[in-house]
Amino acid sequence: MATTLGKNTPILVMIAIITGLLTFSFINSNGDFGDFGITVLSGLFQGMLLFLVASGLSIIFGLMDVLTLAHGAYFMIGAYVAYDVQHPGGVIDLTAAIPDPNLRFPVALIAAILVGAGLGVILERGLLRPLYSRPIFQLVMTFGVSLVMVEIVKAIWDTTIYSWQDRFGLQESFFELFGQQFSVYRLFVVGIGFVLIIGIALILRRTRIGIIIRAGVEDRQMVEALGINVQLVFTVVFTLGCAVAAFGGGIAAPFLGASNNLATDFLLQAVAVVVLGGMGSYEGTAAGSIMVGLAIAVAQKAAIGTAFTVLPSITPMLLLILILLLRPSGLFGSAHSS
Amino acid sequence: MTTRLIENLRENWLYWLIILFLLAFPFLVAAQTGSSPFGEPRGDRMVMRGESVRWQAVMIEIFILAILAMSYNLMFGFTGVLSFGHALFFGLSGYIIGLMLEYTGLDNGIALILGIGLAIAINGILGLLIGLVSLRLKGVYFAIFTLAVAEMAFIFFGRFALTRAEDGFTLTHVPIWLDATQNRITLYYVALGMGIFTFFAIRRLINSPTGAVFKAIRENEDRAQSIGYNTLTFKLIAITIASMLAASAGVLQVLLNKKVGPELLGIGNTVDPLLMTIIGGIGSFTGPVIGATGLHLLDTNIREATITIGSTVLHVSDFWGLLLGAIFILAVMVFPQGVVGTWIRLRMRWQKFTKSA
Amino acid sequence: MSAPVLEIRNIHTFIGQFHILEGVNVSVPQGSITVMLGRNGAGKTTTLKSVMGLTPPSQGAILFEGKPIHGKRPYHIAQLGIGYVPEHRAIFKTLTVRENLELAERQAHDLEKRIDFIFNLFPAMRQFYHYPAGNLSGGQQQMLAIARVLVPENRLLLIDEPSEGLAPVIIEELMAAIQKLAETSTVLLVEQNFRMASRLADRYVILDDGQSRVEGVMPELIKDEQLIQRYLGVA
Numbered sequence: 063m064a065t066t067l068g069k070n071t072p073i074l075v076m077i078a079i080i081t082g083l084l085t086f087s088f089i090n091s092n093g094d095f096g097d098f099g100i101t102v103l104s105g106l107f108q109g110m111l112l113f114l115v116a117s118g119l120s121i122i123f124g125l126m127d128v129l130t131l132a133h134g135a136y137f138m139i140g141a142y143v144a145y146d147v148q149h150p151g152g153v154i155d156l157t158a159a160i161p162d163p164n165l166r167f168p169v170a171l172i173a174a175i176l177v178g179a180g181l182g183v184i185l186e187r188g189l190l191r192p193l194y195s196r197p198i199f200q201l202v203m204t205f206g207v208s209l210v211m212v213e214i215v216k217a218i219w220d221t222t223i224y225s226w227q228d229r230f231g232l233q234e235s236f237f238e239l240f241g242q243q244f245s246v247y248r249l250f251v252v253g254i255g256f257v258l259i260i261g262i263a264l265i266l267r268r269t270r271i272g273i274i275i276r277a278g279v280e281d282r283q284m285v286e287a288l289g290i291n292v293q294l295v296f297t298v299v300f301t302l303g304c305a306v307a308a309f310g311g312g313i314a315a316p317f318l319g320a321s322n323n324l325a326t327d328f329l330l331q332a333v334a335v336v337v338l339g340g341m342g343s344y345e346g347t348a349a350g351s352i353m354v355g356l357a358i359a360v361a362q363k364a365a366i367g368t369a370f371t372v373l374p375s376i377t378p379m380l381l382l383i384l385i386l387l388l389r390p391s392g393l394f395g396s397a398h399s400s
Numbered sequence: 401m402t403t404r405l406i407e408n409l410r411e412n413w414l415y416w417l418i419i420l421f422l423l424a425f426p427f428l429v430a431a432q433t434g435s436s437p438f439g440e441p442r443g444d445r446m447v448m449r450g451e452s453v454r455w456q457a458v459m460i461e462i463f464i465l466a467i468l469a470m471s472y473n474l475m476f477g478f479t480g481v482l483s484f485g486h487a488l489f490f491g492l493s494g495y496i497i498g499l500m501l502e503y504t505g506l507d508n509g510i511a512l513i514l515g516i517g518l519a520i521a522i523n524g525i526l527g528l529l530i531g532l533v534s535l536r537l538k539g540v541y542f543a544i545f546t547l548a549v550a551e552m553a554f555i556f557f558g559r560f561a562l563t564r565a566e567d568g569f570t571l572t573h574v575p576i577w578l579d580a581t582q583n584r585i586t587l588y589y590v591a592l593g594m595g596i597f598t599f600f601a602i603r604r605l606i607n608s609p610t611g612a613v614f615k616a617i618r619e620n621e622d623r624a625q626s627i628g629y630n631t632l633t634f635k636l637i638a639i640t641i642a643s644m645l646a647a648s649a650g651v652l653q654v655l656l657n658k659k660v661g662p663e664l665l666g667i668g669n670t671v672d673p674l675l676m677t678i679i680g681g682i683g684s685f686t687g688p689v690i691g692a693t694g695l696h697l698l699d700t701n702i703r704e705a706t707i708t709i710g711s712t713v714l715h716v717s718d719f720w721g722l723l724l725g726a727i728f729i730l731a732v733m734v735f736p737q738g739v740v741g742t743w744i745r746l747r748m749r750w751q752k753f754t755k756s757a
Numbered sequence: 758m759s760a761p762v763l764e765i766r767n768i769h770t771f772i773g774q775f776h777i778l779e780g781v782n783v784s785v786p787q788g789s790i791t792v793m794l795g796r797n798g799a800g801k802t803t804t805l806k807s808v809m810g811l812t813p814p815s816q817g818a819i820l821f822e823g824k825p826i827h828g829k830r831p832y833h834i835a836q837l838g839i840g841y842v843p844e845h846r847a848i849f850k851t852l853t854v855r856e857n858l859e860l861a862e863r864q865a866h867d868l869e870k871r872i873d874f875i876f877n878l879f880p881a882m883r884q885f886y887h888y889p890a891g892n893l894s895g896g897q898q899q900m901l902a903i904a905r906v907l908v909p910e911n912r913l914l915l916i917d918e919p920s921e922g923l924a925p926v927i928i929e930e931l932m933a934a935i936q937k938l939a940e941t942s943t944v945l946l947v948e949q950n951f952r953m954a955s956r957l958a959d960r961y962v963i964l965d966d967g968q969s970r971v972e973g974v975m976p977e978l979i980k981d982e983q984l985i986q987r988y989l990g991v992a
């Protein structure tokens with residue numbers, strides 16, 4: 063199949079899966095556009111959050127051959143930092159300086175990004191660098207870091223889950239379409255997600271660092287032999303990846319709350335996305351995120367009132383297994399990369 | 401015959417010594433602490449109270465973890481196959497034996513024997529099947545595939561009403577002679593026997609021609625393939641045996657705790673053997689055993705401890721995760737060859753030193 | 758001839774635990790084409806990689822224009838003005854020809870300044886400028902690999918087996934190009950094709966079993982059939 067359809071197979075498979083999901087969802091909504099729209103928005107929302115974790119994971123893996131199991135913890139840290147800055151009585155209390163919660167939230171997000179980036183530099187420079195030639199040890203070490211970060215979070219903040227109404231002080235607003243209430247914030251997150259998907263794609267396509275990253279995914283040594291300080295690029299990419307994950311946690315926090323579970327939940331799903339998209343392929347990760355997000359939302363909707371309440375949780379894994387059986391290197395993965 | 405025995409004793413004296421010690425262990429602790437190795441009688445039942453039975457439980461857990469880590473090491477350390485789904489076999493076998501004992505209405509003894517047989521057989525077949533569909537995946541892809549399968553099982557049993565979902569169910573039909581709350585010492589010897597069997601079976605296997613191919617695959621699969629080995633077959637052998645051994649560990653775990661629940665399938669039961677293998681020493685026979693023993697003793701002894709600095713009292717359990725994380729990081733950064741590898745290196749250095757002196 | 762641009766002094770290099778280079782001495786004079794000869798596995802590629810710092814030597818010294826470069830990181834060594842054309846033409850297949858060239862820039866506008874020179878040398882480049890490099894033929898990929906080291910100003914070029922697996926017509930074209938390059942840079946070439954090597958090079962050095970054995974000027978080697986027979990197995 064791969065030979066006859068050649069280069070376009072991944073795109074065709076992807077379109078087939080997404081069309082299948084949407085069609086099923088539409089039928090499942092009994093043709094009600096409002097219902098259908100809610101499901102699609104929810105799917106895109108979840109997909110974008112996944113993308114924010116998975117994109118860093120994927121680019122870091124492609125360039126550095128490092129599967130960092132601490133990446134979910136950066137998402138979690140982002141959520142806690144945003145929560146901390148946002149609510150009264152946090153470690154950094156800005157309620158007096160910026161009384162309007164709606165204005166404080168962007169500052170909270172920036173704080174999340176900065177903390178994520180700072181911890182990213184520390185992890186890359188301090189712990190990862192000595193382990194570049196030992197991939198299995200990187201897995202163990204980053205897992206250890208993830209544990210440590212969860213503990214640090216527990217030590218600083220309560221472990222209760224917080225969300226919108228209780229602590230963020232933000233008011234969720236809605237607009238009406240096809241007789242349904244759509245969340246403005248979700249739409250906003252989806253918008254940011256699309257901007258980032260395209261923005262990162264443009265950086266990878268058009269800028270010098272993008273060219274270096276793509277070349278580095280193919281052959282790091284050769285990039286270095288051309289006179290480019292690859293280790294510096296590693297640090298930059300790793301740091302940005304962590305910053306994006308922390309940003310993801312920050313914008314997810316009003317919805318999902320800040321909780322320790324975010325670390326593992328998002329890590330596992332994001333790893334599934336990266337692998338089914340084809341490791342090291344940015345297109346694969348972007349497409350995979352949206353696909354998995356939609357699939358989860360469709361499954362959530364379909365599972366309501368049935369005995370299959372477990373379906374949405376196992377959907378990412380099911381999709382992963384299905385795709386790997388069809389294409390052993392993932393959707394957009396090249397056969398030789400492993 | 402006698403010369404071979406002497407030969408064996410000379411080569412393996414340390415192992416024999418350890419085995420003898422472990423055989424005597426419940427009685428040694430009993431003598432040392434003045435407790436009974438069988439627990440204390442209360443009417444016609446036994447109560448598991450006293451140092452000896454407490455330590456037996458700790459040791460049984462160590463045997464279980466060691467078997468799990470050794471089975472993991474067979475795939476990862478000796479064959480080079482990295483799996484993130486080992487908990488699947490461990491947990492599933494727990495469910496199989498639990499279901500047999502509690503849900504079939506068979507006679508306890510028959511249910512137990514059948515359950516053990518089924519748990520090991522089904523997991524062997526499952527390992528083979530998973531290997532068949534997924535071992536053509538390379539490296540990380542295989543690891544993540546196995547993770548996905550195991551996570552699905554974890555999520556499924558976390559919601560499965562028949563097995564009481566998240567809560568799981570307790571075992572009330574364990575035959576009394578193997579009941580950890582009645583005759584713990586029998587379970588101790590069964591687990592010890594299984595541990596010894598696993599250790600020597602793996603050593604035998606790895607030192608056989610089959611084991612040589614395993615190691616060749618670990619060093620360079622393409623090369624092993626090009627000199628004419630069907631590497632897939634050998635990897636299938638490794639995963640099948642490893643999953644059966646992990647299943648036996650799962651059976652023991654359920655018999656020890658008399659409880660079946662989704663946590664058996666959790667990622668922790670994959671990560672633990674991985675870490676124990678790495679900390680003990682990848683691809684060595686004793687490494688996983690040392691890793692399992694060390695980490696579990698640390699867990700049981702330090703976790704409940706308190707540290708008093710001045711007037712503040714710190715409970716270790718409060719920052720246990722932090723400690724554990726720090727141990728992983730340190731182990732990887734400072735002793736990348738694990739305990740066994742570091743020991744061998746130090747010994748080599750010592751020999752060089754004494755020779756040159 | 759003037760002082761050597763590159764001087765390799767008795768280097769030893771390990772790959773993992775394997776002792777690959779066990780004493781290699783090479784001297785590359787200014788403005789010359791020096792060819793490194795030797796059987797497969799003699800250590801030629803490893804010598805070039807040792808110069809680039811990709812497999813750093815554990816002993817010995819490497820001097821570039823009189824200054825030691827061993828122990829420096831590969832990117833640093835490259836930035837000093839050394840261009841490396843690796844074995845098997847390691848171009849970036851998913852990048853376009855243009856991106857491959859852009860990657861080699863060390864300063865802004867390097868490519869702009871040199872592009873005409875490159876197009877002159879390899880006219881086919883112009884046609885494939887915006888294609889993924891993976892679509893190029895083997896010969897074109899080799900040309901791209903060479904063009905890549907022409908983008909910045911390199912005073913020394915290390916070229917590893919450029920003719921490997923290519924058709925004779927294309928080899929001729931490559932030879933002409935390398936000759937042209939040698940007008941402005943010094944070249945250390947690894948070449949198995951003895952005919953090509955003997956026509957291009959001024960000097961030779963023979964490696965065997967990880968050691969350099971003989972060094973000299975090319976015309977002498979051509980006459981010495983015994984030496985050729987012994988180390989290279991060609992007549």
Ligand SMILES: Nc1ncnc2c1ncn2[C@@H]1O[C@H](COP(=O)(O)OP(=O)(O)O)[C@@H](O)[C@H]1O
Pocket residue numbers: 772773775777795796797798799800801802803804
């Ligand atoms: N990564 C490696 N691991 C082990 N041995 C290697 C490696 N790379 C090269 N070698 C060995 O080093 C020797 C020299 O290789 P190389 O420098 O590529 O030789 P040449 O370029 O002269 O053919 C060969 O025997 C080769 O097998």
Ligand SMILES: [Mg+2]
Pocket residue numbers: 801802803844
């Ligand atoms: Mg070579």
